[in-house]
Amino acid sequence: MSDTRDLRVAVLGVGVMGADHVDRINRRISGARVTVISDASAERAAEVGASASDAQLVTDPFEAIAVEDVDAVLLATPSAAHAEQALACVNAGKPVLCEKPLATDAEGALEIARREAELGRRLVQVGFMRRFDHEHERLKSLIDAGELGQPLVMHCVHRNPAVPPRCDSATVIWNSVVHEIDATRYLLGEEIMAITVLRPTPSSHAAEGLQDPQLVILETETGRMVDIEVFVTSGVGYEVRTEVVGERGSAMIGLDVGLVRRTDPGRWGGQITPGFLERFGQAYDSEVQRWVDAVRAGGGSGDCVDGPGAWDGYAAAAVCAAGIRSLETWDRIEVDMVPRSTVDASARVEPEQSE
Ligand SMILES: NC(=O)C1=CN([C@@H]2O[C@H](COP(=O)(O)OP(=O)(O)OC[C@H]3O[C@@H](n4cnc5c(N)ncnc54)[C@H](O)[C@@H]3O)[C@@H](O)[C@H]2O)C=CC1
Numbered sequence: 003m004s005d006t007r008d009l010r011v012a013v014l015g016v017g018v019m020g021a022d023h024v025d026r027i028n029r030r031i032s033g034a035r036v037t038v039i040s041d042a043s044a045e046r047a048a049e050v051g052a053s054a055s056d057a058q059l060v061t062d063p064f065e066a067i068a069v070e071d072v073d074a075v076l077l078a079t080p081s082a083a084h085a086e087q088a089l090a091c092v093n094a095g096k097p098v099l100c101e102k103p104l105a106t107d108a109e110g111a112l113e114i115a116r117r118e119a120e121l122g123r124r125l126v127q128v129g130f131m132r133r134f135d136h137e138h139e140r141l142k143s144l145i146d147a148g149e150l151g152q153p154l155v156m157h158c159v160h161r162n163p164a165v166p167p168r169c170d171s172a173t174v175i176w177n178s179v180v181h182e183i184d185a186t187r188y189l190l191g192e193e194i195m196a197i198t199v200l201r202p203t204p205s206s207h208a209a210e211g212l213q214d215p216q217l218v219i220l221e222t223e224t225g226r227m228v229d230i231e232v233f234v235t236s237g238v239g240y241e242v243r244t245e246v247v248g249e250r251g252s253a254m255i256g257l258d259v260g261l262v263r264r265t266d267p268g269r270w271g272g273q274i275t276p277g278f279l280e281r282f283g284q285a286y287d288s289e290v291q292r293w294v295d296a297v298r299a300g301g302g303s304g305d306c307v308d309g310p311g312a313w314d315g316y317a318a319a320a321v322c323a324a325g326i327r328s329l330e331t332w333d334r335i336e337v338d339m340v341p342r343s344t345v346d347a348s349a350r351v352e353p354e355q356s357e
């Protein structure tokens with residue numbers, strides 16, 4: 003691939019996220035265009051394809067990955083399909099931006115990280131977009147500059163107004179808490195050693211099989227603790243708040259303090275973002291732009307990642323797997339992870355450097 007030509011991207015899975023990524027690649031960022039669209043629903047593929055007239059529709063996701071003039075793949079299929087499809091990308095030598103999580107079990111993620119290491123070329127980026135959010139970047143800079151002193155504790159809130167009816171308690175860990183797991187590794191720059199999932203009084207709005215809210219406690223290797231309230235049927239709006247408390251002060255992000263309006267009779271207030279597309283729009287744009295730039299810079303043989311990679315996907319998957327054990331057993335569970343040095347390609351960069 004030449005450096006001057008647009009990157010030709012196949013987008014797999016064009017539901018909520020995939021359709022937004024298609025629009026982002028074709029209209030909101032530069033250096034890439036969508037040339038293949040694939041979705042299990044032919045109707046949905048045609049609907050999204052209508053707005054991306056250059057794109058060829060390919061029903062089978064593995065055929066889509068193999069299309070010769072596809073330079074790179076963006077995976078936005080349901081989480082359970084990621085591992086097999088991401089592995090197929092690596093095996094085909096194609097760079098892939100895989101929406102989180104990289105896999106819904108730790109073994110699947112580890113297989114991808116190991117295969118990438120064998121190839122000796124970084125091809126896998128994982129869609130932990132908070133690392134590209136300006137507020138998260140500022141918080142990270144503050145911590146790294148030592149302005150809060152040594153970080154001791156982190157408090158997180160993650161609320162969604164609603165989730166699809168199929169969402170169960172384990173899905174909340176894989177799909178929602180996985181963001182705080184990655185944010186912890188990114189902000190504090192160390193691995194998570196143990197997880198405990200607690201079950202407060204469930205909301206009467208949660209469907210059967212869904213423990214909502216959940217309180218999750220993470221413990222890092224140096225003993226810092228992170229508490230996460232995850233509440234996915236809040237009915238209110240999309241709220242993601244993070245506060246880091248250090249020896250010399252604290253800092254919080256996600257306060258929705260855009261416009262604060264004062265009106266009569268004696269009222270004041272602002273607005274809560276309705277969903278992740280609005281709250282993290284800037285982060286998704288930066289994430290995909292930087293991935294496109296990295297893939298183009300990598301040419302046909304260099305590294306193609308600028309952000310969280312396969313190791314980050316694996317580390318998060320290992321913590322999620324322990325979290326699901328905790329949900330089942332009601333116990334504190336230690337995270338079972340292979341040493342980073344056994345997965346060579348990823349061992350080159352520390353997690354806090356955002357790979
Ligand atoms: N980074 C973020 O903030 C967000 C990430 N996500 C992630 O994006 C992924 C997609 O989520 P949504 O767009 O909300 O789901 P969705 O259900 O809206 O879309 C999934 C699409 O994939 C298609 N599909 C199903 N199985 C497939 C297969 N095996 N191969 C190809 N296509 C298949 C479906 O027909 C559907 O159109 C998930 O992994 C989710 O975790 C979702 C929302 C936000």
Ligand SMILES: O=C1[C@@H](O)[C@H](O)[C@@H](O)[C@H](O)[C@H]1O
Pocket residue numbers: 162165177178181234278
């Ligand atoms: O990734 C996402 C969704 O899949 C998930 O369901 C939400 O809870 C997250 O906030 C969103 O960022």
